């Protein structure tokens with residue numbers, strides 16, 4: 001079944017990968033799932049068709065057959081539940097992995113305090129799946145001049 005996500009038609013970050021569709025793209029790349037992207041303008045995000053998918057008129061969203069999801073963590077969790085490779089099978093290890101998955105690491109301020117966490121993020125962003133996700137979002141975003 002085709003997976004379709006939404007992303008900014010023109011991201012305010014100019015291609016730095018900060019918009020949250022990058023996280024969803026990354027999860028899909030990690031589990032090797034092809035996906036399509038519907039680009040939405042700021043205006044279209046607030047119109048009924050998109051609001052039916054996302055009650056707050058934001059990106060990302062996720063559609064797969066009858067299923068429509070919003071909220072990045074929920075989408076990534078759904079992908080991790082459906083496909084092997086993101087969460088361990090052992091119940092306790094899985095619970096610990098989910099804890100880290102739900103932590104908004106960048107927003108937490110912990111990266112400055114704990115160098116091992118910055119190194120963990122750097123290792124993640126060096127992964128081929130992240131590079132593919134980043135390049136895919138960059139392809140629709142123009143970096144700022146200079």
Ligand SMILES: N[C@@H](CCC(=O)N[C@@H](CS)C(=O)NCC(=O)O)C(=O)O
Pocket residue numbers: 018019020021045057058059060070071072073
């Ligand atoms: N809690 C939501 C936040 C989604 C969110 O903030 N999306 C931003 C892009 S990263 C957005 O659509 N901003 C445009 C707007 O709010 O009008 C999630 O994690 O998915």
